[in-house]
Amino acid sequence: MTQLDPALREPRSAPPPPSAPLVFSGDDLEHDRRTRHTALWIAALLAALLITLPVAVGLGPVAIEAGTVLQILRGHLFGGESMGNWTNSEESIVLLLRVPRVLLGAAVGAGLALAGVALQALTRNILAEPYLLGVTSGASTLSAASILFGASTGIGSASLAGSAFAGALAAGIAVFLLARVGSQMTSTRLVLAGVSVGYVLHALTSLLIFASDDPNAGRSVLFWTLGSLTQATGQSALITWAVVLGTIALLLLWSRPLDALAIGDSTAQTLGISPAKLRAAVMVVTALCVGALVAASGGIGFVGLIIPHIARLCVGSTHRKLLPVAALLGAIFLVWADVLARTALAPQELPLGIVTALLGAPLLFVLVRKLNPTQ
Amino acid sequence: MITATDVSVGYGGKLVVKSASLHAGPGEVIGLIGPNGSGKSTFLRTLYAALRPRAGLVTLDEQPIAALRGTELARRVAVVAQETPTDLPVSVADMVLLGRAPHRKALAAFTREDHQAVAAALSRVGARELADRRYSTLSGGEKQRVLVARTLAQQADHLLLDEPTNHLDIRYQHELLRMVGQLGVTTVVVLHDLNLAARYCTELVMLEDGRVVASGTPEEVLTPEMLLRVYGIHVEPVSVSGTLQLVFSMADEPAVPTP
Numbered sequence: 083m084t085q086l087d088p089a090l091r092e093p094r095s096a097p098p099p100p101s102a103p104l105v106f107s108g109d110d111l112e113h114d115r116r117t118r119h120t121a122l123w124i125a126a127l128l129a130a131l132l133i134t135l136p137v138a139v140g141l142g143p144v145a146i147e148a149g150t151v152l153q154i155l156r157g158h159l160f161g162g163e164s165m166g167n168w169t170n171s172e173e174s175i176v177l178l179l180r181v182p183r184v185l186l187g188a189a190v191g192a193g194l195a196l197a198g199v200a201l202q203a204l205t206r207n208i209l210a211e212p213y214l215l216g217v218t219s220g221a222s223t224l225s226a227a228s229i230l231f232g233a234s235t236g237i238g239s240a241s242l243a244g245s246a247f248a249g250a251l252a253a254g255i256a257v258f259l260l261a262r263v264g265s266q267m268t269s270t271r272l273v274l275a276g277v278s279v280g281y282v283l284h285a286l287t288s289l290l291i292f293a294s295d296d297p298n299a300g301r302s303v304l305f306w307t308l309g310s311l312t313q314a315t316g317q318s319a320l321i322t323w324a325v326v327l328g329t330i331a332l333l334l335l336w337s338r339p340l341d342a343l344a345i346g347d348s349t350a351q352t353l354g355i356s357p358a359k360l361r362a363a364v365m366v367v368t369a370l371c372v373g374a375l376v377a378a379s380g381g382i383g384f385v386g387l388i389i390p391h392i393a394r395l396c397v398g399s400t401h402r403k404l405l406p407v408a409a410l411l412g413a414i415f416l417v418w419a420d421v422l423a424r425t426a427l428a429p430q431e432l433p434l435g436i437v438t439a440l441l442g443a444p445l446l447f448v449l450v451r452k453l454n455p456t457q
Numbered sequence: 458m459i460t461a462t463d464v465s466v467g468y469g470g471k472l473v474v475k476s477a478s479l480h481a482g483p484g485e486v487i488g489l490i491g492p493n494g495s496g497k498s499t500f501l502r503t504l505y506a507a508l509r510p511r512a513g514l515v516t517l518d519e520q521p522i523a524a525l526r527g528t529e530l531a532r533r534v535a536v537v538a539q540e541t542p543t544d545l546p547v548s549v550a551d552m553v554l555l556g557r558a559p560h561r562k563a564l565a566a567f568t569r570e571d572h573q574a575v576a577a578a579l580s581r582v583g584a585r586e587l588a589d590r591r592y593s594t595l596s597g598g599e600k601q602r603v604l605v606a607r608t609l610a611q612q613a614d615h616l617l618l619d620e621p622t623n624h625l626d627i628r629y630q631h632e633l634l635r636m637v638g639q640l641g642v643t644t645v646v647v648l649h650d651l652n653l654a655a656r657y658c659t660e661l662v663m664l665e666d667g668r669v670v671a672s673g674t675p676e677e678v679l680t681p682e683m684l685l686r687v688y689g690i691h692v693e694p695v696s697v698s699g700t701l702q703l704v705f706s707m708a709d710e711p712a713v714p715t716p
Contacts, residue, residue: 105581346543354527
C-alpha cells in the first residue's frame with residue numbers, strides 16, 4: 083500500500099478575505115435599462131386603461147361617443163351645466179348601466195389576473211388558475227341551491243351574490259383543509275385538492291339542476307358558471323375595486339417571497355421564508371379575492387390563466403413587476419372582452435365566459451408552444 | 458463558523474440523524490460523506506434551520522440558529538439545495554437577484570448595487586453571458602454555476618451545498634469545488650464522490666445510519682478499514698502526483714487487478 087505524505091497533497095491557494103468575496107466592476111447588468119423597461123410597460127398600460135374606460139363605456143347596443151361620455155361624467159361628478167347635446171336615456175345608460183359595468187369589468191379582470199399570478203407561483207404550475215381553488219364551483223353550487231330552492235323559502239335574488247360568495251369561500255376552505263396535512267401544504271397536494279373539490283361541487287350543481295322542476299334553472303345557474311357583468315351596480319363595482327386593490331397591496335408586500343416560492347420550497351427556505359406559512363397566507367387572500375369576484379360576476383374563465391403568461395412575456399417573472407402589469411393587462415382585456423360580449427350579437431348578450439374562452443384559447447395555443455421549457 | 462453538537466433529527470417516528478456533531482471553523486471546507494440514506498442531506502438541512510433538531514444544538518458563530526430570524530440567517534448562510542425544477546419561466550439574472558432579497562426590504566426595488574453584485578457573481582462563476590437566458594434552458598453544469606452565483610450574490614460568509622456536483626461532468630465537478638475552496642467562506646458540502654471529497658475538503662465527516670463514524674482529515678477518515686465497514690468496498694489509497702486517490706474494488710474482487 084502506498085504511504086501518503088500529507089505534505090504532498092495539492093496545496094490550496096490562499097483564500098481571499100471572506101469579507102470581500104465579490105469584486106464589483108462597472109458592470110451593473112444594464113440596471114437603467116431594466117428599470118426603465120418595466121416603468122415604460124406600466125405607464126403604457128395605464129394610459130391604455132385610461133383610454134379604454136371611456137371608450138368602452140360608449141360602446142354597446144346604443145353607441146355613445148367617448149367625448150359625450152366624458153362630458154356626461156364631468157357633469158355628473160362636478161355638477162355645473164349638465165345641459166349638453168345628449169338625451170336623458172343616453173345619460174342613464176352611461177351612468178346606471180355602462181359605467182358600473184366597465185368599472186366592474188376592469189376590477190374583475192385585474193383581480194383574476196392577480197389571483198392567477200399568485201396561484202401559479204404557489205403551485206409552480208403554469209396551468210394553475212383562480213378556479214383551481216374550486217371557488218367557482220362552490221359559488222355555482224350554492225347559488226344554484228339558492229335559485230332553485232331558496233325562492234320558495236323567501237331567500238330572494240338579492241342574496242344571490244351573498245350565497246355565491248359563501249359558496250366560493252366554503253369551497254376555498256375545503257380545498258385549503260384538504261391540501262393542508264399536518265401543517266404542510268405541497269403544491270401537488272394543492273392542485274389535487276382543488277381538482278377533486280371542483281369535481282364534487284360540479285356534480286352537486288348538476289344534481290341540483292337535474293332534481294329541480296324549474297325549466298329556467300339551468301339558465302340561471304349558467305350565469306355563475308360562464309360569468310357575466312350584466313348584474314353590475316355602482317356598489318358591486320366599488321366593493322370589487324376595494325377587494326382588488328387590497329389584494330394587490332398584500333401580494334406586492336409578499337412579492338419577494340413569491341419569487342422564491344415560485345422557484346421552489348427549498349429556495350424559499352434558504353432565503354429565510356417559510357414556504358408553508360406563505361402558501362397558506364397567499365391562498366387565504368386569493369380565495370377571498372376570487373370569492374368576491376365570483377359573487378359579482380360569476381366564473382369568468384381563461385383570464386386568470388392566460389394574462390399572467392402574457393405579462394411574463396412583457397416584464398419577466400419577478401412578482402414586483404409582474405403583479406401590476408398582469409393586473410393592468412387583465413383589466414384592459416376583460417373590459418374589451420365584455421364590449422365584444424354585448425356588441426357581437428347585439429341586442430343579444432353573449433355570456434362573457436364564452437368570449438374570454440374563444441379569445442383566450444388561441445392565445446393559450448401560442449403560449450403552449452412558446453413556453454416549452456426544453457426549448 | 459458552524460457548530461452542531463449532538464444533533465438528532467427525525468421524520469415521524471424515525472430518527473434519521475442520531476447525536477451527530479460537526480464543527481466548521483472559519484474558511485474551512487467540511488465534506489459530509491456517507492452511503493445513500495445515511496442522513497447527510499437531513500443533517501445539512503438542520504444546519505440552516507430548515508429542519509428543527511429533536512435534540513442537540515446548532516450554532517452559527519456561537520449563536521443558536523433557532524434564535525435567528527429567517528432573513529437574518531439568510532444574510533449569513535447561503536445554500537445550494539437539491540430542488541425540483543419549476544414550470545415557471547425565470548431568467549438567470551432574476552434567479553441570481555433572489556440572493557439579494559434578504560438584503561432588501563419587502564417593497565424596496567433592487568438597486569444598481571444589487572445588479573452589480575449579480576453581474577460580479579455571474580462573472581465569478583464564468584456565467585456572465587447567461588444573464589438573460591431562461592434558467593430552464595441551461596445545461597446541468599450551467600445551472601449549478603448559476604446557483605453558486607446566487608449564493609455569492611447573497612454575500613453570506615457561510616455556504617452549505619447539497620451534492621453540488623450532481624449532473625456535472627468531470628471538469629465542472631473539479632472547477633466548482635476548486636472555486637468553492639477559493640471563496641474563503643466557511644463551507645459544509647455533501648459529496649458522494651470520495652475522491653473529490655479527499656481533494657477539496659479540509660476535513661471530512663462520515664455518517665453511517667445517522668451516526669458520525671469518523672471525522673478528521675481525509676487521510677484520517679478515508680482508511681481502507683473504515684470504507685470497508687461503511688461502504689462494504691475495498692479501497693487502496695494511492696498517491697498520484699502528490700494527490701490522494703482512492704482505487705476501489707468490490708469486496709469479492711482482488712483490490713488491484715493484476716495485469
